[in-house]
Amino acid sequence: MRVVRWIIALAVAAGVCWLFPLFHVVPLQAAKAEKAAAKFDAAEFADTFWNKRLLPGLDKTVKADVLLAAIQADPAAAKKKFARSVGFSDAYFYFVSGTGRVVSVSDDGVSLAITPGSTNAEVILLAGLIFGDAVRDGTGLLNGSDYSNSQDFNDMSAALDHLVETRVLPGLHEQAKIGAEISFAGCAEVDDEANDLKPLKVIPIQTKTR
Amino acid sequence: MNANSRELLKRLQPLAALALIMVALSLMRPEIFLTIGNLRNILLQISVNVCLSIGMTLVILTGGIDLSVGSILAFAGAVAAGLLKDGLTLTFFGVALQFTPFGAIVAGLIVGFALGWFNGIVITRLKVPPFIATLGMLAIARGLTMLWTDGHPITNLGPVFGFIGMGIWLGVPMPVWISVALVLLFYVVSRNTTLGRYIYAVGGNEKATAYSGVNINRVKLWTYALGGLLAAVAGLIITARLDTADPKVGNGYELDSIAAVVIGGTSLSGGRGSIFLTVIGCLIIGVLNNGLSVLNVPAYWQLVIKGLVLVAAVAADRIGAKEN
Numbered sequence: 081m082r083v084v085r086w087i088i089a090l091a092v093a094a095g096v097c098w099l100f101p102l103f104h105v106v107p108l109q110a111a112k113a114e115k116a117a118a119k120f121d122a123a124e125f126a127d128t129f130w131n132k133r134l135l136p137g138l139d140k141t142v143k144a145d146v147l148l149a150a151i152q153a154d155p156a157a158a159k160k161k162f163a164r165s166v167g168f169s170d171a172y173f174y175f176v177s178g179t180g181r182v183v184s185v186s187d188d189g190v191s192l193a194i195t196p197g198s199t200n201a202e203v204i205l206l207a208g209l210i211f212g213d214a215v216r217d218g219t220g221l222l223n224g225s226d227y228s229n230s231q232d233f234n235d236m237s238a239a240l241d242h243l244v245e246t247r248v249l250p251g252l253h254e255q256a257k258i259g260a261e262i263s264f265a266g267c268a269e270v271d272d273e274a275n276d277l278k279p280l281k282v283i284p285i286q287t288k289t290r
Numbered sequence: 291m292n293a294n295s296r297e298l299l300k301r302l303q304p305l306a307a308l309a310l311i312m313v314a315l316s317l318m319r320p321e322i323f324l325t326i327g328n329l330r331n332i333l334l335q336i337s338v339n340v341c342l343s344i345g346m347t348l349v350i351l352t353g354g355i356d357l358s359v360g361s362i363l364a365f366a367g368a369v370a371a372g373l374l375k376d377g378l379t380l381t382f383f384g385v386a387l388q389f390t391p392f393g394a395i396v397a398g399l400i401v402g403f404a405l406g407w408f409n410g411i412v413i414t415r416l417k418v419p420p421f422i423a424t425l426g427m428l429a430i431a432r433g434l435t436m437l438w439t440d441g442h443p444i445t446n447l448g449p450v451f452g453f454i455g456m457g458i459w460l461g462v463p464m465p466v467w468i469s470v471a472l473v474l475l476f477y478v479v480s481r482n483t484t485l486g487r488y489i490y491a492v493g494g495n496e497k498a499t500a501y502s503g504v505n506i507n508r509v510k511l512w513t514y515a516l517g518g519l520l521a522a523v524a525g526l527i528i529t530a531r532l533d534t535a536d537p538k539v540g541n542g543y544e545l546d547s548i549a550a551v552v553i554g555g556t557s558l559s560g561g562r563g564s565i566f567l568t569v570i571g572c573l574i575i576g577v578l579n580n581g582l583s584v585l586n587v588p589a590y591w592q593l594v595i596k597g598l599v600l601v602a603a604v605a606a607d608r609i610g611a612k613e614n
Contacts, residue, residue, distance in 0.1 A: 101390055103388055104388045106385065107384065108379065108385055115376070229446035231443075
């Protein structure tokens with residue numbers, strides 16, 4: 081009787097597995113190719129995004145002199161008018177461009193005076209290792225909810241930061257000479273208004289000497 | 291008051307406690323606590339603990355304890371997620387197995403059952419005390435989870451798998467349906483099957499049960515295996531709900547589960563208790579968690595309060611046992 085019960089149970093299990101297969105057997109090569117095709121290539125995405133959307137999108141920036149004047153007058157109003165924030169985070173971003181004169185240079189940053197005649201550092205173009213999500217989240221060109229896999233979205237940010245380090249910073253280091261005039265576009269993340277606004281710390285996306 | 295009335299009163303204690311907490315919270319914050327959304331949220335939040343606690347009830351009814359459910363939960367979820375996402379490569383045969391969501395779920399359940407079974411073998415054959423055996427499994431399963439995942443979360447598991455954690459049917463989240471179905475199933479198993487009767491008997495008086503011809507090792511083996519299986523169900527639910535198999539998930543869940551069982555009135559010495567009372571225990575913990583958050587009680591104080599409730603429940607059980 082017990083054997084019959086086992087046979088019936090196994091038959092039912094086999095039937096269920098036939099109706100709802102547990103897995104599909106595929107050749108190893110085909111499985112590898114499929115996996116490679118399905119895998120998100122953050123570096124490739126970042127490269128395409130950089131060339132086709134980010135650089136053409138620099139016309140969406142707010143001018144640095146306008147932004148700095150607004151911050152000087154009323155930081156809260158400037159935030160409301162020009163900043164972008166993501167989710168519930170207290171941090172916010174400015175997508176900013178402008179021209180300034182180099183007033184000091186270090187390994188970590190190039191300080192610019194934006195206001196004509198000023199010798200104060202009003203903007204620092206970050207020139208060391210780049211961290212954070214400012215480039216990804218600060219432009220408004222990418223929306224996290226479009227990416228179901230948060231890991232892909234994180235990888236995207238790291239790849240964009242890497243592009244800044246490899247494509248923008250070498251040129252900036254060459255351009256950064258005291259007194260030189262540099263045009264820039266980039267993203268600033270403000271976590272702590274007391275420290276991040278004056279001077280405004282910008283991750284450069286494009287820099288040119290004039 | 292005769293013995294039957296006393297027993298009935300004792301059984302109603304957890305229900306009375308639940309009602310008292312709910313009335314108090316309803317009076318304090320009716321605009322938040324008494325909303326359909328919040329009550330549904332409580333049910334959703336306790337569904338994982340309900341699954342774990344059903345298994346824990348069976349184990350505690352036999353006089354045992356299972357500290358490994360949180361780790362088994364994590365490993366079962368990770369195995370299912372890993373197989374679903376990456377499949378299984380059989381290099382020797384030159385093929386790969388690409389698992390369907392159904393296959394991944396079955397694999398996760400088998401893993402949970404197998405680890406529970408292993409617990410049972412160690413306890414019954416090697417005579418290792420349940421506390422030590424399952425403490426060992428707590429570490430083993432957590433280590434296996436870390437090895438399987440390389441310590442990284444496995445994400446993006448797809449909508450079909452996600453349905454068991456995020457799906458809604460007739461306005462009720464799927465985890466709630468699953469936990470309700472399991473409660474009903476295991477209530478019947480514990481009350482109306484031979485195994486259920488033996489579980490109570492083993493916990494009530496192990497020696498007498500053995501003398502009456504019951505294979506108590508087999509009963510215990512099945513109890514721990516079912517505990518593992520139910521932990522796997524909980525693991526699949528939480529993995530699907532988060533759309534992520536987090537290798538660190540489930541840490542400390544065994545404590546919530548034991549607390550729910552004890553607060554529900556199941557005796558730690560075994561033989562006394564029921565699945566329904568455990569559900570009441572889960573509800574008490576869930577409502578307490580929710581209510582303390584609604585009342586803006588700091589998280590550290592919430593832990594203190596939950597601990598005190600647990601100690602009070604065990605003390606009540608001990609005092610009751612002494613009186614009997």
